[in-house]
Amino acid sequence: MSTFKALRVHQVEKSFQSRLEQIQLSDLTPGEVVIRVAYSCLNYKDALAVTGKSRIMRAMPRVAGIDLSGVVESSADPQYKPGDKVLVTGCNVGELLDGGLAEYARVPAEAVVPLPAGLSLSEAMALGTAGFTAGMALRRMLENHQAPEHGPIAVTGPTGGVGSVAISLFKKQGFTVAAITGKTTPESEKYLRMLGADEIVDRNTLELGSKPMEAARWGGAVDNLGGDTLAYLTRTVKPWGNIGSVGLAQGFGLNTTVMPFILRGVSLLGIHSVEMPRAWRLQIWERLASDWKPAQLAQIANRTISLEEVPAACAELIASQVLGRTIVRIGGDS
Numbered sequence: 001m002s003t004f005k006a007l008r009v010h011q012v013e014k015s016f017q018s019r020l021e022q023i024q025l026s027d028l029t030p031g032e033v034v035i036r037v038a039y040s041c042l043n044y045k046d047a048l049a050v051t052g053k054s055r056i057m058r059a060m061p062r063v064a065g066i067d068l069s070g071v072v073e074s075s076a077d078p079q080y081k082p083g084d085k086v087l088v089t090g091c092n093v094g095e096l097l098d099g100g101l102a103e104y105a106r107v108p109a110e111a112v113v114p115l116p117a118g119l120s121l122s123e124a125m126a127l128g129t130a131g132f133t134a135g136m137a138l139r140r141m142l143e144n145h146q147a148p149e150h151g152p153i154a155v156t157g158p159t160g161g162v163g164s165v166a167i168s169l170f171k172k173q174g175f176t177v178a179a180i181t182g183k184t185t186p187e188s189e190k191y192l193r194m195l196g197a198d199e200i201v202d203r204n205t206l207e208l209g210s211k212p213m214e215a216a217r218w219g220g221a222v223d224n225l226g227g228d229t230l231a232y233l234t235r236t237v238k239p240w241g242n243i244g245s246v247g248l249a250q251g252f253g254l255n256t257t258v259m260p261f262i263l264r265g266v267s268l269l270g271i272h273s274v275e276m277p278r279a280w281r282l283q284i285w286e287r288l289a290s291d292w293k294p295a296q297l298a299q300i301a302n303r304t305i306s307l308e309e310v311p312a313a314c315a316e317l318i319a320s321q322v323l324g325r326t327i328v329r330i331g332g333d334s
């Protein structure tokens, strides 16, 4: 390839602007493995980067896209050879390093995961960082003894990527799930029921309370919102329940007290999908490709777009107008 298409984010004075442009391999940040990108996908972080709403890139210009799947074109690391099918999520790709919203990517060998048997290149991006993160929340909560008999798992931001996969994963493990959503349309209700939600709670009318502890209602929670919603969850999770703290779609603050932790034994578990021991990353992907693989994956990733359509789709994601996940088809399977 001489030049290829990439969606790059630039800093222009104090603002961040993305544009589709032709670049060369030598423009990319260093790495041992060059990948012909088949698919990428949209995560909340990608939407912030592409719309310029937040400074996600830690240097600029950078190619956006924290996830990609594709085929190895060349590798300076003997673990990989041309033709190998691989996926990449997190590992600073699409932030400090150039990312996956391009026809080619060059990444450190450490970031590359061989495509597990049981997942196609497009299914890997149907899951992407969102699915991987939901898997990590499940893993951490199970390790900390979360069990179905503790009561329902509350999932916030449930129509989003992480939330959708989380509902499916916890249901498959025998939990009941309550979806605490800001969307109240018949379409969103149908979508959440399809994923397996047993209860749908309207976040707009949810009584948050203000006491250090309110009546305990949830066995545990996967929280994508932070802010007042996460504070509410700390006050309403039952004794010994876990809260996987994933996101900040509502805010990064957390105004609570130590009471739920010292009087109910509630655990707040940090979920961080970007960097972790490599063995964990490989193990979680193996589970997502086998016994954890969501039966509803095709309905979760219900939209496939082109690179050209990414900026508009990112604006819709930020405006919370999307149900489920969006795959970006770049080279596709050919």
Ligand SMILES: NC(=O)c1ccc[n+]([C@@H]2O[C@H](COP(=O)([O-])OP(=O)(O)OC[C@H]3O[C@@H](n4cnc5c(N)ncnc54)[C@H](OP(=O)(O)O)[C@@H]3O)[C@@H](O)[C@H]2O)c1
Binding pocket: 042, 043, 044, 045, 129, 130, 133, 156, 157, 158, 159, 160, 161, 162, 163, 180, 181, 182, 183, 203, 224, 225, 245, 246, 247, 248, 249, 250, 271, 272, 273, 274, 317, 318, 320, 322, 324
């Ligand atoms: N810790 C990690 O490693 C990690 C990894 C992936 C994602 N994240 C974070 O997790 C969160 C979810 O990511 P995602 O990719 O699933 O995003 P997403 O697909 O955009 O979903 C976010 C969901 O949150 C709700 N929401 C959106 N804006 C909101 C607002 N202003 N106030 C309250 N609720 C709002 C909406 O759900 P409803 O309408 O159903 O309520 C929306 O569907 C983001 O904050 C993201 O940055 C963290």
